[in-house]
Amino acid sequence: xxxxxxxxxxxxxxxxxxxxxxxxxxxxVELKMNVTTSESSVWMVGAREFKRLVEEKTDxxxxxxxxxxxxxxxxxxxxxxxxxxxxxxxxxxHSAINMxxxxxxxxxxxxxxxxxxxxxxxxxxxxNGEGGKRLxxxxxxxxxxxxxxxxxxxxxxxxNVRPIIGLEDMKQLKIRTPPIAxxxxxxxxxxxxxxxxxxxxxxxxxxxGTIDGQExxxxxxRSAKIQEVQKYISIWNYSYDPIALSVSKKVWARLxxxxxxxxxxxxxxxxxxxxxxxxxxxxxxxxxxxxxxxITELTAEQIAEFQKAASPIYEKYKETxxxxxxxxxxxxxx
Numbered sequence: 041x042x043x044x045x046x047x048x049x050x051x052x053x054x055x056x057x058x059x060x061x062x063x064x065x066x067x068x069v070e071l072k073m074n075v076t077t078s079e080s081s082v083w084m085v086g087a088r089e090f091k092r093l094v095e096e097k098t099d100x101x102x103x104x105x106x107x108x109x110x111x112x113x114x115x116x117x118x119x120x121x122x123x124x125x126x127x128x129x130x131x132x133x134h135s136a137i138n139m140x141x142x143x144x145x146x147x148x149x150x151x152x153x154x155x156x157x158x159x160x161x162x163x164x165x166x167x168n169g170e171g172g173k174r175l176x177x178x179x180x181x182x183x184x185x186x187x188x189x190x191x192x193x194x195x196x197x198x199x200n201v202r203p204i205i206g207l208e209d210m211k212q213l214k215i216r217t218p219p220i221a222x223x224x225x226x227x228x229x230x231x232x233x234x235x236x237x238x239x240x241x242x243x244x245x246x247x248x249g250t251i252d253g254q255e256x257x258x259x260x261x262r263s264a265k266i267q268e269v270q271k272y273i274s275i276w277n278y279s280y281d282p283i284a285l286s287v288s289k290k291v292w293a294r295l296x297x298x299x300x301x302x303x304x305x306x307x308x309x310x311x312x313x314x315x316x317x318x319x320x321x322x323x324x325x326x327x328x329x330x331x332x333x334x335i336t337e338l339t340a341e342q343i344a345e346f347q348k349a350a351s352p353i354y355e356k357y358k359e360t361x362x363x364x365x366x367x368x369x370x371x372x373x374x
Contacts, residue, residue, distance in 0.1 A: 068103045071291060073131035074112040074120050076138070081263040082321055083283060084108060086190045086314030087133055090285060093306035098299065104131060115240050118219070125183035127290035132184065135192055136175060136282050140220050143178050147222050148361045148369055150279050152350045153343070158194070159319060161370070162280060167315075170368040179284055185292040187307030190314040192257045192281035193322065198270040199253025200246065203336045205274070206345055207231060216242050216254040223255075223279075226353050230346065243269060257281055258325045259318060267332040275326075275337040276346065285311055 073091070077083045084106070091104040112129055113120035117138045124132040125142060140146045148154075149171070155161035165171035166189060176186045202209055211231040217223040219236045227234035235251055245251045246269040254266065255278075261267060285307050295303065329335060338346075354371070363373060 068101055070103045070105055071130035071287075072112060073104050073106045073133065074110065074123065074129045075106060075108045075133045076110055076117060076120065076135065077108060077260065078263045079108050081108070082259045082314065082318045083133055083190070083192070085317045086283075086285065086310045089313050090131075090187075090307055090310035093310060094303060097302045097306060102299075115238065117239070124286060124288055127183070127288035130288055130291045132286045132288075133190070133283055134286075136179075136284060137218055137220060139179060139182070139284070140222075142182050144221075145361050145365055146175065146178055147220065147357060148365050149175060149282060150220070150222060151357070151369075151371070152226060152278050152353060153347050154369055154371060155280055158277060162191075162282075165369055166282060171370075174365060174368045175282070175284075179286065183289050184284075184286040185289060187285045187287065187304055188311035190283040190285060190311040191318045192260060192283050193318055194277035195255050195257050195279045195281055196261070196273055196275050196277070197253060197255040198261065198266060198273045198333065200249070200269075200271045201252050203272045203274065203334060204276075205336060205338065205342055207349055214250075214252045216245065216251050222353065222357060225356060226350055229349050229352060239264070242266065246270060255279075258322055258329075262325050262328070267329050270333055273329060273333045273335050275335065276343055278343075278346065 073087060075083055075087050087106050091106060094102055094104055109115065110117060110120050113123055117134075118141050120129075120132070121134055121139050121142060123129045124134065136146050136149050140150075149166070155165065166175065172189060175189070179186050197204055197215070199213055199215070201213060204210060207230060212233055214233045214235050215227055216237045217227060217234045224234045224236070237245060237251065242251070242254050243264060243266060246254065246266065253270065256266070261273075267273075287303065292300070326335060354366075354373070358366070358373065366373070
């Protein structure tokens with residue numbers, strides 16, 4: 041009799057674990073979502089929409105709590121990515137740039153002027169092409185399930201010394217960059233003095249003159265109010281910054297097939313909304329910057345000067361990234 045009761049107990053425990061028995065609107069599963077940027081960032085458009093859709097489509101069986109500004113990682117971007125890959129956090133929205141510390145091959149998507157036709161090239165290569173598939177594989181091999189890609193946009197450069205139009209204007213400028221080797225190497229090629237610094241420290245450092253400038257997509261600049269402490273911005277679209285909506289492998293393994301489908305569909309819809317919102321905001325953000333900064337939009341000829349100076353970076357990262365992966369993004373070596 042005891043053996044029968046024990047077997048029954050084990051059966052029901054396994055049923056609960058495997059099938060999610062007990063998950064309901066009155067007994068929901070809370071998933072914590074880590075987001076790098078602030079409440080006012082366009083990233084949050086995607087985060088909030090994903091939360092809404094998942095909670096709605098699961099009838100409240102899952103509740104997603106959003107933590108912006110890297111609250112779950114104490115403001116540490118790299119730690120935030122590590123927490124995703126080790127399943128400490130459940131849901132995550134991080135830039136692919138911040139994942140390069142764990143997978144150097146992800147550097148490929150950030151390479152200078154990789155997308156010759158701007159967002160049209162991005163759509164062809166990442167959202168509808170081989171490049172996006174390869175990015176997904178690289179991230180998932182590190183310990184997360186990628187639901188969909190969103191967009192931080194093309195990175196622009198600001199500073200307090202002079203308008204940046206050519207290489208001569210870049211000389212000796214102390215420019216804050218992310219802690220990514222490629223960016224440090226690139227800005228050295230430009231003649232600047234690249235400085236690694238936590239983004240949470242950038243506003244104060246610019247205000248106090250510790251650094252001269254920084255580079256980021258327009259919405260990231262706006263949401264951190266960088267325009268209030270900078271005099272000049274140059275629009276050169278030199279590096280693209282995708283973001284990945286992911287869930288930890290631990291969470292993904294526990295979802296039923298039906299819920300996996302819900303999460304995937306909700307994420308794809310949410311990130312489509314986020315991308316549309318991001319691109320729609322660019323023009324309005326630039327217009328608002330006119331009250332703070334002198335805006336310079338580089339011509340094709342001016343950009344070509346920087347591209348020529350940047351060309352050695354591709355050879356330098358050829359072995360690290362691999363010719364095949366470069367090819368998936370449309371870049372071929374001569």
